[in-house]
Amino acid sequence: NGQLATAPRKKPLLRGRSGSFSHLSKDGRPKAGKSDEGPIRTANTAVTVASLLLNTPPLSSSPSPVLFRLRVACQSFGTTVHVSANAELSVNGSETCAAQAAEQITYSLPMGAQGNQTDGQLLLEGFPAIPFAVAHSKVGSTFIGSCGRWRYTALATPHWDWRHSVERPTEGKAADLELAGGVLSVQLRAATSAEVKRCCQQQALQDAQETGDYDELHAQLTKARLASVDLEHLERAEEKLKLMRKQRMHVAAGCGKDELRQQMSWELITAPQGSDTERPCPVTDCPCNEPCNPGEVLSIISGAVDQCLGPGADRLLFESLVEAALASEEGSVWPAGGKLIFSAFDRNQSVNALVRTLESANQQRCAQMMLKLVQSSEATYGGFVSAVQVNFHCTGESFHDQHRDVYGAKQRAGPNCACSFKECVGTVCYSLGSSRLCRLCSMVDSFSALKPCGDSCQGREEHRWLRSGDAMFFNAKWNQNHTHGIPKMSSGSGPRISVAFLLGAS
Ligand SMILES: [Zn+2]
Ligand SMILES: [Zn+2]
Incomplete structure (x- = not known):
């Protein structure tokens, strides 16, 4: 060779x-x-x-050709450097650089073995391998990071266990690379918070791609896009989704049309008797037992749907949403955390996207009702509806885990939550069909303003019935201090639809 x-x-x-x-x-x-x-x-x-x-080279023994001079400068942390290539390189200089220091290392090629280009990888401690090429002729190419680039910022963050809702890492390393004029310059610094986010979301996207779960990959792609992950990674994930759709992997178990038609029938709805229950923290003067803390709003308004849309509107809206789901492209109903979501096929959860989906399913009346509900929610609670989620709870087996709604960047969403709301005044959720219990729990974690009464604080827990046509509203302050969820019903339940609006500050 x-x-x-x-x-x-x-x-x-x-x-x-x-x-x-x-x-x-x-x-x-x-x-x-x-x-x-x-x-x-x-x-x-x-x-x-x-x-x-x-x-053999000329006997004048000229020096072997230099691949590049690598100039590395470290800020807050040091590094080791290594360059591997498809040719044996000789190294002149120290491949270790301390924090607050700089080094220059010369990498040279063996004599007479250049070809059109040298391909290699730059290895920086803690970073994934960074590909590069250096051209030796007109047909060769020079790049760093990826084809066609002379400048590139490589990022490294600790592994993120996003599937277990572990908090995203907040710190990472960045390497600003530039390859020009025979010099590869490497500037190491702490990554910015946007870079850390981008790097973590790219890792999650990669993880989701490897597992091959359509719903998970879809959700991670949305989040990766919001975090401005590199286009080539986004495109690769899109290709994979396309391939999965061809294999019908986007129609999850329980989301087939026959099954939906059978389960989501108004004839099957259940409305058992029963009253709300409350279990306070055993310590009487515990802050958790305060029914309403300063600034909190939580209210359940019965008959809200009929008040807005006229008598019998709860059934009408229920049935036309089911009709619309059955008339929409398969894959528009998809599983998310114990229940199903009906949305636009691309899972965009804006009001416009849902209204378009309803209209193209020939459910103009349903679309009109939905818009009127949006309008009246904004008029009653303030703000504007920034997202809508239509949940299908087909049976008593379905559930929605205890959670907070995600309004601000500070809060952590569930691993596949694709929401990205800047500011919000609260959430209003309309119930249609079967009655279900909603579980409300006071919280004393770092997000909450509530202080525990002691080490063994049990918090307060309520179970409130949500019946067909009811609205439940809570504001951001209540959301901060509590979680909400829909537990399974061991006694069984008929179908229920909930229409949740996130109200952003206008
Ligand atoms: Zn919620
Ligand atoms: Zn307590």
């Missing part, structure tokens, strides 16, 4: 002048020079001379 066999794999010879090893023959012994006639006088003299003429 034209490489000099004498160049060792790891320990480069060329610490100083390169002339010393250009006079070694392939077996490592001194090679013919002007005054040394030994080897030339052997039987295959002609061959030896010819190969010497073709392969």
Whole structure:
């Protein structure tokens, strides 16, 4: 392959002048020079001379060609540097750089073995390998990071266990790279918070791609897009989703039309008797037992749907939403955390996207009702509806885990939550169909303003019935101090739809 066999794999010879090893023959012994006639006088003299003429550099022993000079500058942390390439490189300089320091390292190619370009990887401690190429001719290319780029910022963050709702890492490293004029400059610094987010979301996107769960990958792609993950990663995930759709992986179990038609029938709705229950913290004067803390609003308004849309509107809205789901492209109903969501096929949860979906399913009346509900919610509670979620609870087995709604960047969403609301005044959720219990729990974690009564604070827990046509509203302050959820019903339940609006500050 034209490489000099004498160049060792790891320990480069060329610490100083390169002339010393250009006079070694392939077996490592001194090679013919002007005054040394030994080897030339052997039987295959002609061959030896010819190969010497073709392969050896001029006897003036010019230095071997430099691949690049790597200039590394470290801010808050040091690093080790290593460059591997498709040719044996010799290294001149220290491949370790301390914090607050800078180094220059020269990487040289073996003589006579260049080709059109050298491909390699830059290895920085803690970073994924960074590909590069250096052109040696017009047909070769030069880049760092990815094809066609001379500038690139590599990011590294600790592994993020997003599937278990572990909080996203807040710190990471960045390397600003530039490859030009024979110099590869590497500036190491702490990553900005936007970079940390981007890097983490890219990891989650990669993880989701490897598992091949359509719903998960779809959700992670949305989040990766919001975090401005590199286009090439987004495109790769999109390709994968497309492929999965071809294999009908987007129609989850329980989301087929026959099953939906059977389960989501108004004839099956249940409305058992029962009253709300409350379990306070055993410590009487515990802050959790305060029914309403300063600034909190929580209210359940019965008959809100009929008040807005006229008598019997709860059934009408229920049935036309089911009709719309059955008339929409398969995959518009998808599982999310114990229940199903009906949305636009692309899972965009804006009001416009839902209204378009309803209209194209020939449910103009349903679309009108939905818009009127939006209008009246905004008029009653203030703000504007920034997102809508239509949940299908097909049976008593369905549930919605205890959670907070996500309004601000500070809060952590569930692992697949694709919401990204800046500011919000609260949530209003309309119930249609079967009655279900809603579980409300006071919280004393770091998000909450409530202080526990002691180490063994049990908090307060309520179960409130949500019946067909009811609205439940809570504001951001209540959301901060409590979680809400819909537990499974062990006694069984018929179908229920909830229409939840996130109200953003206008
Ligand atoms: Zn919620
Ligand atoms: Zn307590």
